[in-house]
Amino acid sequence: MLNFLTVFLKERPLMDKKKIEKGVRLILEGIGEDPERAGIKDTPRRIAELYEEIFSGLQTPTEEILKPIEGESHDEMVILKDIPFYSVCEHHLLPFIGKAHIAYVPSGGKIVGLSKLARAMEIFAKRPQVQERLTTQLADLIMEKLKPKGAMVIIDAEHLCLSMRGIKKPNARTMTSAVRGIFRTKESTRIEFLELINRRD
Numbered sequence: 001m002l003n004f005l006t007v008f009l010k011e012r013p014l015m016d017k018k019k020i021e022k023g024v025r026l027i028l029e030g031i032g033e034d035p036e037r038a039g040i041k042d043t044p045r046r047i048a049e050l051y052e053e054i055f056s057g058l059q060t061p062t063e064e065i066l067k068p069i070e071g072e073s074h075d076e077m078v079i080l081k082d083i084p085f086y087s088v089c090e091h092h093l094l095p096f097i098g099k100a101h102i103a104y105v106p107s108g109g110k111i112v113g114l115s116k117l118a119r120a121m122e123i124f125a126k127r128p129q130v131q132e133r134l135t136t137q138l139a140d141l142i143m144e145k146l147k148p149k150g151a152m153v154i155i156d157a158e159h160l161c162l163s164m165r166g167i168k169k170p171n172a173r174t175m176t177s178a179v180r181g182i183f184r185t186k187e188s189t190r191i192e193f194l195e196l197i198n199r200r201d
């Protein structure tokens with residue numbers, strides 16, 4: 001674990017908050033603000049602290065998260081629905097916010113704690129992202145670590161870069177899905193998952 005962490009951290013430089021502060025000051029100047037104005041004097045520091053938190057997924061490896069629980073024998077579909085998440089669109093650095101639904105059908109009894117799935121989602125979400133990649137990264141991690149019969153991830157989100165600017169479509173939702181293994185080959189499995197996530201009771 002330690003060895004792995006060392007390698008991981010070597011590959012990814014630690015966050016440089018001073019650099020972020022400098023950049024934000026330049027942005028404020030660029031938009032015609034006075035970065036020394038009382039109200040925004042501390043904004044570069046605040047943003048640097050905020051970014052440290054909302055981009056912390058860049059410094060967090062996902063490798064160790066989905067370790068199967070030993071000695072389990074569950075082979076039915078496992079579903080985690082309505083996981084709230086907050087991420088940041090890498091094209092505009094504005095938030096996209098929504099819910100994720102995750103399902104997999106274990107193979108050989110290999111399952112993980114449900115909180116681990118939510119945690120993996122959170123790590124991926126706390127990186128500059130596009131919704132499509134967030135969806136496939138999660139499905140691929142489940143396939144790689146649990147070797148299940150299949151996995152499916154659906155993400156439903158609102159992008160502030162769409163709602164706030166340009167075409168201005170408030171509340172428009174973007175849906176993405178990643179479908180792997182049995183969810184791709186067996187329609188009834190896919191439908192079972194879709195029915196369960198759409199059920200509101």
Ligand SMILES: [Zn+2]
Pocket residue numbers: 089090091092093094159161162
């Ligand atoms: Zn965007």
